[in-house]
Amino acid sequence: MSEVPPVLSVVIPAYRAHATIGQCLASLCVQREPPPFEVIVADSSPDGATERIAKPFTRAVGGRLDLQVVRLRERAYPGTARNRGVERARARRLLFLDADCVAHPDLLARAVVALDAGVAAVGGAILPPDHLSPSARVRHLLEFKESLPGVPLRRTWQIPSACLAMDRAVFERHGGFPDTRASEDWLLDWRLWQAGEHMLFDPRMRVRHQTPAGWKALFRYMKVLGFASGRARKLGGLPGQVVVRHPSLALGLPFTRTARALAWTARYAPGEFLFLLAFWPAYFAVAFSWARAFASGVRDDAAYDPAADDVVV
Numbered sequence: 001m002s003e004v005p006p007v008l009s010v011v012i013p014a015y016r017a018h019a020t021i022g023q024c025l026a027s028l029c030v031q032r033e034p035p036p037f038e039v040i041v042a043d044s045s046p047d048g049a050t051e052r053i054a055k056p057f058t059r060a061v062g063g064r065l066d067l068q069v070v071r072l073r074e075r076a077y078p079g080t081a082r083n084r085g086v087e088r089a090r091a092r093r094l095l096f097l098d099a100d101c102v103a104h105p106d107l108l109a110r111a112v113v114a115l116d117a118g119v120a121a122v123g124g125a126i127l128p129p130d131h132l133s134p135s136a137r138v139r140h141l142l143e144f145k146e147s148l149p150g151v152p153l154r155r156t157w158q159i160p161s162a163c164l165a166m167d168r169a170v171f172e173r174h175g176g177f178p179d180t181r182a183s184e185d186w187l188l189d190w191r192l193w194q195a196g197e198h199m200l201f202d203p204r205m206r207v208r209h210q211t212p213a214g215w216k217a218l219f220r221y222m223k224v225l226g227f228a229s230g231r232a233r234k235l236g237g238l239p240g241q242v243v244v245r246h247p248s249l250a251l252g253l254p255f256t257r258t259a260r261a262l263a264w265t266a267r268y269a270p271g272e273f274l275f276l277l278a279f280w281p282a283y284f285a286v287a288f289s290w291a292r293a294f295a296s297g298v299r300d301d302a303a304y305d306p307a308a309d310d311v312v313v
Contacts, residue, residue, distance in 0.1 A: 004036045005036065005091070006035075006036050006037050006038040006090055006091040007035035007036050007037065007091055007092075007093060007112060008036075008038075008091050008093045008094070008095055008108055008112055009037070009038050009039075009040060009085075009086070009089035009090060009091040009093070009094050009095070009168075010028065010037060010038070010039045010040070010095045010097060011040050011085035011086055011089060011094060011095070011096050011097075012039065012040070012041045012085070012096075012097050012098070013042050013076070013078045013081030013098070013099065014042065014043040014044070014050050014054075014081070014099040015043075015044050015045055015076075015078075015081070015099075016045050016046075016049075017043070017045065017050045017099035017100065018045075018049035018052070018053050020099055020100040020210050021050055021053050021054050021099045022053045023102050023210065024097065024098075024100070024101055024102060024103070025039065025041075025054060025057045025065060026057075027102045027103040027104075027105075028065060028108070029057065029063075029064045029065060030105055031105055031106070031107065031109070032105045032106050032109065033106075034108040034109055035109065037091070037108055038066040038067070038068070038090060038091065039057075039065050039066065039067045039068070040067075040068045040070060040085040040086075040088050040089055041067065041068070041069045041070065041085075041099075042076070042081040042082065042084045042085040043069055043070065043071055043072065043081075044071075044072040044074065044075045044076040044081055046075065050099075051069050054067065054069050055069060070084060070085060070088055072084060077179055077181055077182075078098075078161070078182070078184060079161075079177025079179055079180060079184030079185075080177070082096055082161070082176070082177050083176045083177055086171065086176065089168070092167070092168045092169070093112060093115050093165065093166075093167065093168065094165065094166050094168050094171055095107075095111050095163075095164070095165045095166075096161045096163070096164045096165075097162065097163060097207065098161070098162040098209070100209060100210040100211075100212075101126075101162055101163060101207040101208065101209050102207060102208045102210065103206075103207050104205070104206035104207060104208075107124065107163075107205055107206060107207065110202070110205045111124075111165035111205055112165075114165060114200065114205070115165055115166075115167055118198065119198050119199070119200050120166065120167055120170045120192060120197035120198045120199060121159060121164060121165065121166040121167070121170060121189070121192055121197065121198075121199045121200075122159070122165050122166075122199070122200045122201070122202050123156075123159030123160060123163055123164050123165075123199075123200070123201050123205070124163040124201075124202060124203070124204075124205025124206055124207060125147055125148065125149040125151070125163075125201075125202075125203040125204075125205065125206045125207075126140075126144040126147040126148070126160060126162055126163055126207055126208075126209050127206060127207065127208040127209065128144075128208075128209065128211065129208065129209065129210050129211045130208070131213065133213035134275075134279055134282065135213050135214055135215045135218050135282075136211045136212060136213040137211075137272070137275055137279075138218065138279060138282055138283050138286055139211050139212075139218045139221070139286075140209065140211045141261055141265070141272060141276065142222065142257075142261075142283070142286060142287065142290070143211075143225075144160060144162070145261055145265065145269075146158055146201070147159075147163075147201065148268055148269045148272065149203050150203070150268040150269045151201065151269075152268075153200065153201065153202055153203065153204075154200070154201050155199060155200060155201075156199060156200070156201050157189045157192070157193030157199055158186070158201075159185065159189050159201065160185055161177070161184070161185035161188075162207065162209060163205060163206075164185065165205070170192065174188060174191045174192055174195065174197075175188075175191070176188070178236075180228055180232065181224060181228045182224055182225050182228035182229070183225070183228040183231070183232035186229070186232055186236070186238060187232050187238070190237070190238050191236075215282075219286060219289050222286050222290040222293065223289060223293040225290060225293075226289070226290035226291060226292065226293030226294040226296075226297065227293040227294070227296055228297060229290075229294050230247075230250070230293065230295060230296065230298040230299075231297040231298070231300075232297075233294075233297075233298060234298050234300075243294075243298060244298050247298045247299050248295070250291045250292070250294050250295035250298065251295070253287065253290075253294065254284050254287040254290075255284075257287045257290075257291075258280055258283055258284045258287060261276060261283060262280065
């Protein structure tokens, strides 16, 4: 452990993350003028591949990071893994990153500045992957269009946990992340927002998300997210309660999601807008798959069980 107490604890949940965790940790090694920080990787992979990639980054074995790899006995959903990581954290400031994110060189410094200014929680811009695969770009826009780098600084409750900084006292006051397959960040965010916490999106905080390519994997992934989103609306009281009361309305969501994506990117991301103009049928088809799973989540439909799906979320 570092002799200097950390100012910031970076918590990274990991499940079968051996292909991306190395780039994630490497990006933390080259931060510009970072505050004293530690890194906790909460790994619930079924094998040791992720841990083997991460361990060389620890100072104990010649690396450059004050790093703990916490091995969880059973597979943990992302929220639970983050909660276990926070239990081992020593700092009063938390930064949650996904294992497939690469941090911009000034991410840690900017996160601490934002939190020291009195923000309860702040999310950063999530850039698309370097490769230009259409399936990866569609997936990125479906997940992260509100967090594109062209979006201005603004108050919002929708902060993805792929890049989320939070005061530890706020995190503990609101009970941490729920143990859900996905949408755990929306559920926690909504609790904070409803309680009147000061929440911001700050595009100066940046990560690049290594969104994987592949249409088949994308459709499977959207079923997981759609089901979890429907359950979150029903159990957590999130916006969209009219669909909870009338699940058949979910079939209209692909139309509204596609229209909103076109309007949003036209305003904040012209390059992505041009891409969507060309690929909107694919975006719509994937959104339709998401909406069908959403309706199942709202109805608690046992016909689709996301827990049985081994898609990495």
